Amino acid sequence: MSAEAVPSTLDAVHGAEWAPWKMPWWRPAPSDRLTFVWMILIHVGAVVGLILTPFPGWRVILAAATLHFLGGLGTTVCYHRGITHKSVRLHPAVRNVLTFFAMLNGSGEPLSWAAHHRLHHAKSDTPEDISSPRVGGFWWSHLRWLWQAGAPPIRKYCRDIDTPAYRFWTHMQTPVSLLGFCIGIPFGLAAFFWLGPIRLVFALHAQCFVNSVCHMRANAGPDEETAQNVRWLSLMHFFQGENWHRNHHDRPGSARLGGTPGQLDIGWYTILLLERLGLAKDVRRPTIERSLDAAA
Ligand SMILES: [Zn+2]
Ligand SMILES: [Zn+2]
Numbered sequence: 001m002s003a004e005a006v007p008s009t010l011d012a013v014h015g016a017e018w019a020p021w022k023m024p025w026w027r028p029a030p031s032d033r034l035t036f037v038w039m040i041l042i043h044v045g046a047v048v049g050l051i052l053t054p055f056p057g058w059r060v061i062l063a064a065a066t067l068h069f070l071g072g073l074g075t076t077v078c079y080h081r082g083i084t085h086k087s088v089r090l091h092p093a094v095r096n097v098l099t100f101f102a103m104l105n106g107s108g109e110p111l112s113w114a115a116h117h118r119l120h121h122a123k124s125d126t127p128e129d130i131s132s133p134r135v136g137g138f139w140w141s142h143l144r145w146l147w148q149a150g151a152p153p154i155r156k157y158c159r160d161i162d163t164p165a166y167r168f169w170t171h172m173q174t175p176v177s178l179l180g181f182c183i184g185i186p187f188g189l190a191a192f193f194w195l196g197p198i199r200l201v202f203a204l205h206a207q208c209f210v211n212s213v214c215h216m217r218a219n220a221g222p223d224e225e226t227a228q229n230v231r232w233l234s235l236m237h238f239f240q241g242e243n244w245h246r247n248h249h250d251r252p253g254s255a256r257l258g259g260t261p262g263q264l265d266i267g268w269y270t271i272l273l274l275e276r277l278g279l280a281k282d283v284r285r286p287t288i289e290r291s292l293d294a295a296a
Helices: 030-052 058-084 092-104 110-122 133-148 164-171 173-182 189-211 245-250 266-276 287-295
Strands: none
Touching (some): 030 133, 030 173, 030 189, 058 092, 058 110, 058 189, 058 266, 092 110, 092 164, 092 173, 110 164, 133 189, 164 173, 173 189
């Protein structure tokens, strides 16, 4: 397939011809050139930052970790469980605050995120799955699809949420992303690098491991599902639950990703807290939780 033949939207690409993972990695889809530039920018910035300011001090580390924690909650509680799967209905104020922190953490705007993720669930482990390591290999599933898969299929998968409230954040993508990159500047060089590019690279790979490693189950047959829980990944996600990905594919409608109390899922406990405060409704609980409660 030639570079010129790569379609600009996934709406039109589902078919045998669609195989962008066969492209060289440095050839972004026409709609994804800015994403490609962003990837280079944050990675170069992170490498330079680690060389120039390898020891930023505990205050800067704490600030970067706090932003990563809030951004992670934005992605898992708001983007993933709330907007995409509708397993919890968040108060609009909470939804907008969490969306802001998710975007500040480099997760992009909610409509694209939800469209890509609904496609992932609809086509899991097939060539039409946007980020399957089975068809594209590790680097395709981990990073390359972000700039080579083409525009998100919003019209196909997100008609229900393609509203002004969400499109507002699409318009805010560039300014909020740049704010996330530059947010440490007032606090000095080390803060710039660690709150900006280093944090953004860490957050990016934490999320990307869900697409790659969480779908690389060893010994999965060609017709078997590849999703798996990856315990070590909970460290990069600050125990917010996204690493329990096998559980999630088994019960995509559940707001709880951890399957047992030992599978720590801070995102779930955040939702319970928000529910208690009257800031979240319609929380969809997993059947397994009811059976655990019954056994207690
Ligand atoms: Zn998955
Ligand atoms: Zn999901």
